[in-house]
Amino acid sequence: MSEHTNPNIWEPKFASRTDKMQASEIRELLKLLDRPDLISFAGGIPDPALFPIEKIRSAYQSTLANVEDANRALQYSVSEGDPKLRNWIVGHMATRGIECEAENILITNGSQQGLEFLGKLFLSPNDTALVTAPTYLGALQAFASNEPAYDELKLEQTNRTANSYSQSAKAAGGEVKFAYVVPDFANPSGETMNEQARQNLLKLSRELDVPVIEDCPYSQLRYDGEEIASIQALDIETCGSIDNSRVIYCGTFSKVFTPGLRVGWVCATRDIIKRLTLIKQASDLNSSAINQSVMLYLAERLFDHQVKTARDSYRKKRDAMLEALQSYMPKGVSWSKPEGGLFIWVTLPKEIDTSALLKKAVDEEKIAFVPGHAFFVNDDGHNTMRLSFSLPDVTQIEAGIKRLAKLVHSELA
């Protein structure tokens, strides 16, 4: 019989996968940055001023207005998700050039849960996931429990062949299982894949015979330029049907409406959706029925209007940040010019380490950002940072970038 007083008593009993599941430095950091005296470019969360609070209140009232609807909204429900919401999403996917049916849609708790399920569905330990550098940190966390290896996906011209990816994956102890991208206004880079890059990725995925996970949380938030066809739509043009497509699309209502209800979706072949439904059932039975009803209410009445409102507001903020960067940043600093989304990616001269800079920025200038290194699976990005323009207002953005630029100036002096 053993008695424990050590707080880590169970450490030896944990599954090996837990070694890969470390607290995200960036998320720990963000907790410290939640200070009202800071101008924060760190968050990357939607602007609450855009939440349609009145409409959401009406939506909950409506969902609970009669006993029959209320009983359905408050009960356990099917793991696939609310059939009516799935049908609305079918219509929405059509606006993105993707013809599908309700059986191609699974409702998830935000797209994060979709990513976690896909990791579980495809990755055995030491299998390789192809990801960009930088990439979305949450995806790396979602995949981590499956103990994968990563290889860098280059979206521009590259001399990597399918065979070289296969060989590397074999050397890592598994095989390539999928490529993961955020094609539109990526977190963290703000970059958008052009159509050629999308076709190149599809070609690579066919050569490797692996799926592409197309994560589209920001795709509605385009502020200028022409919409580029989604990778799934491009694939369907070639393969003829969603049920033959190798692209798995992750969507969410979090960025357009609100992340507080936790409603997102996956769109894929019905075989994959069936598999994911089993995973959903095992994971948490079903997403909140009432929140699905409310999201349907909002989507039916307000989606286009809400997209327009968000675009108009974020466009101004993006413009303010780009203008301030242009006005204040010294030579040798460059940044992405995103056509949408919430992020601008800044590259400083090599000699500046943005993790060290953050400490000074917070202490001396009361400015927060996310050091870019956090988004790399390799040792790159130490001189990069992610700036989000979603939360501060345009005056704060101007003032904040000015202060940040002052600090960069003094680092370079």
Add this chain to the structure above:
Amino acid sequence: MSEHTNPNIWEPKFASRTDKMQASEIRELLKLLDRPDLISFAGGIPDPALFPIEKIRSAYQSTLANVEDANRALQYSVSEGDPKLRNWIVGHMATRGIECEAENILITNGSQQGLEFLGKLFLSPNDTALVTAPTYLGALQAFASNEPAYDELKLEQTNRTANSYSQSAKAAGGEVKFAYVVPDFANPSGETMNEQARQNLLKLSRELDVPVIEDCPYSQLRYDGEEIASIQALDIETCGSIDNSRVIYCGTFSKVFTPGLRVGWVCATRDIIKRLTLIKQASDLNSSAINQSVMLYLAERLFDHQVKTARDSYRKKRDAMLEALQSYMPKGVSWSKPEGGLFIWVTLPKEIDTSALLKKAVDEEKIAFVPGHAFFVNDDGHNTMRLSFSLPDVTQIEAGIKRLAKLVHSELA
């Protein structure tokens, strides 16, 4: 380049764990049994007549009443869960004899998600989970993606020693990682572990040096008899503090209030909660903030009242079912006499296969139940069935059991 037209195109690419994730026969069955002309004893879901709809409506209104609260409820939130809700649960755990702090609580999407996280935290492939026979099917599904082995936990007197469990686990290719029980009014058996059984289990867990997962979805729903101390409370009496305890407690608001909001919790050492918080973050970032606020509103104002209402209603239904079984079932049929929960477990003579009986029950008598075999990890239970008394009213219960008994009579004739 390969083009696929087969619906199972990705099968060869799936991780090996997906082989273990089969559609639950019972859940597929339940879809067919959702027919209004049936009297269903199959479901096991809470009675919607008990949902406090008016209060839930007020709770959403209140949470969205002012901009500051609404913005918090509609935004991303911390993975650990709403601090105020965690504090309320601390108070609730105290009523169960468990002294803990907010750091010992993680909010999950119902207790199902807690079980899934615990499987992920402890089980490597071929590790052994000790479960009762029968056991909660959802737990088996929650653990399945980790490809565990199972060994049968006997709660009554047994000649299995800790060493024999260890040896079997070794033979299965891993080690014993935890014991899982539903101690109060178990799904599906309706049985409650007495204090001696709880102490015996703790002794075994100490000898094996493994945690006990104590799943308590029904613990508030006691209709008569004295409450028995929770296994976690008994363990804390011995080890002195929650942070030394080997018991991991899973709770939920689903059975007392509503499952539609997906709010449950895990109570464990703060080290385990920290680990589970990382898993939560990777899985879906956080549980719905608005639903957590609403559940806090309900719990603060209504918990005791709601528990009493539910007890009074379910007690009558349980009594009606026990009485009808007594009146109508032939000799050779036995059943559990649960002091709470939603289920009665019926054992028929060996020659009756309840899967075959179900077909006749549905076709000839318009009665549904769940064949007991579904709840066993071995080949047992073919002559058993789970009856839930939660959904039908007392008149339907009386009529339904009468018809079911008639069918059993004719099978034995």
